[in-house]
Amino acid sequence: MAGALVVFIGPMAAGKTRIGKRVAKRLGVPFIDSDKVIVAEHGPVAEIFVEHGEPHFRALEAAVVVAALEEPAVVSLGGGAPMTPAVAKALAGHDVVLLTTSPEAVESRIGDGRRPLLAERGIEAWIELLEQRLPTYEALATHTVDTSRRPIDHIAAELADRVRAREHLA
Ligand SMILES: Nc1ncnc2c1ncn2[C@@H]1O[C@H](COP(=O)(O)OP(=O)(O)O)[C@@H](O)[C@H]1O
Ligand SMILES: O=C(O)C1=C[C@@H](OP(=O)(O)O)[C@@H](O)[C@H](O)C1
Ligand SMILES: [Mg+2]
Numbered sequence: 001m002a003g004a005l006v007v008f009i010g011p012m013a014a015g016k017t018r019i020g021k022r023v024a025k026r027l028g029v030p031f032i033d034s035d036k037v038i039v040a041e042h043g044p045v046a047e048i049f050v051e052h053g054e055p056h057f058r059a060l061e062a063a064v065v066v067a068a069l070e071e072p073a074v075v076s077l078g079g080g081a082p083m084t085p086a087v088a089k090a091l092a093g094h095d096v097v098l099l100t101t102s103p104e105a106v107e108s109r110i111g112d113g114r115r116p117l118l119a120e121r122g123i124e125a126w127i128e129l130l131e132q133r134l135p136t137y138e139a140l141a142t143h144t145v146d147t148s149r150r151p152i153d154h155i156a157a158e159l160a161d162r163v164r165a166r167e168h169l170a
Contacts, residue, residue, distance in 0.1 A: 004068065004075040005029060006163050007091060009137055010099035011130045012079040012118065013109040015147040019099060020076030022156035027163060030073040034081060037064045049116040062086045069094060082136055091140050097159065098141035103127055105148035
């Protein structure tokens with residue numbers, strides 16, 4: 001399918017942004033992170049949630065993701081993006097890699113205060129959101145990788161090889 005070479009989905013702090021960036025670098029193609037585009041155009045995610053509410057953020061996010069999926073790039077989504085029906089629909093036919101992680105491994109990764117949905121209840125909220133979202137993630141994913149116990153670079157190298165093999169890139 002034309003457009004994105006691979007798309008990363010999964011729960012908050014699974015490594016979608018970091019791993020996606022490294023996969024893109026290894027493949028020599030552009031990297032698009034939906035949150036980074038939103039922040040560049042509209043300011044910090046936490047401020048958008050406070051000032052305009054989550055539905056407004058989801059609308060901005062869906063527009064950014066649908067446009068990004070048209071690009072020959074590696075695309076990383078925010079954790080909640082696949083729950084928006086327009087995003088789920090647009091993902092059909094793409095190579096969608098679900099990055100997962102255990103609650104134990106994620107606990108030390110979520111302390112940066114940039115994720116408004118974890119601001120009050122941290123890991124408890126993370127677990128609840130994962131339970132709600134996992135069936136959707138699994139329905140959309142064409143491949144799944146657990147990032148709990150392996151270095152980012154190893155995971156990125158393996159995933160870049162996988163894309164190369166499929167796309168016959170040099
Ligand atoms: N495999 C990994 N091992 C250790 N730390 C990781 C791993 N993947 C991600 N992290 C850390 O978790 C944090 C969140 O990563 P990030 O890529 O922003 O996740 P996401 O985009 O899925 O929310 C970062 O501090 C990152 O360094
Ligand atoms: O799971 C979510 O609903 C969210 C995940 C975040 O992205 P990461 O998954 O990259 O942390 C960001 O889009 C926003 O804070 C909401
Ligand atoms: Mg991210």
